[in-house]
Amino acid sequence: MENMSDVALEVIDNEFLRQFEIVIDGQKSKIEYASQERKIFLTKLIMSEEQIEKGYDTDFIIAVFNIIEDRNSRLVPTCPIIAKFMRKNKRKYKNLLPVGINI
Secondary structure: OOOOOOOOOOOEEEOOOOEEEEEEOOEEEEEEEEEEOOEEEEEEEEOOHHHHHOOHHHHHHHHHHHHHHHOOOEEEEOOHHHHHHHHHOHHHHHHHOOOOOOO
């Protein structure tokens, strides 16, 4: 399993389409979101199976979490893949969850 942790990921927040975008190996991947007040609901991860097998989904999710943290916002992972990642890394990212939300 490869990962891109040594490479700076260029994630673009396409506010018009309400999605974070990244291009990996010439393929665009997306995390769709909805925002409400100071919360961002991560609703869907769109990424090729090949990219997921290489572990790029984790790098992309971490990059998006960092963006949300930098904005002083909170996140609600409604996408199963992102919720699973959050459960595995709860200690590190629990500060990003809104008060009263448990994953």
